[in-house]
Amino acid sequence: MYLKNSNGAFEVSASMGIFIDANNQKRLLSLLSKRDRRIEFPNSAMNVDVNLSYLIPLVAGGKEIGILCLSPKNSRQIFRQMTYFFWKVLLGS
Numbered sequence: 001m002y003l004k005n006s007n008g009a010f011e012v013s014a015s016m017g018i019f020i021d022a023n024n025q026k027r028l029l030s031l032l033s034k035r036d037r038r039i040e041f042p043n044s045a046m047n048v049d050v051n052l053s054y055l056i057p058l059v060a061g062g063k064e065i066g067i068l069c070l071s072p073k074n075s076r077q078i079f080r081q082m083t084y085f086f087w088k089v090l091l092g093s
Helices: 022-033 081-091
Strands: 002-004 010-012 054-060 063-070
Touching: 002 022, 010 022
Parallel strands: none
Antiparallel strands: 002 010, 002 063, 054 063
16 A cells, blocks of 8 residues: 655555565555556556556545555455445445
């Protein structure tokens, strides 16, 4: 998860799995700096990075405060419909 700091730049706030690796974090920061809404939820981001399923913008009070970066499931199974519903609720959409 990347949160925006007081200057509006993204910083790693929490990470686990493949995103613990500093090189992966730098690659994600580079991707986030280029912001392409076509690879943000509900669209998949796997076409730009096979280790990245979704980029989910986090919004509070009408302002983007961060981005949740999700890798594919370890099982490589697709996400269930209930998971998508949860993400939509999280996004307030």
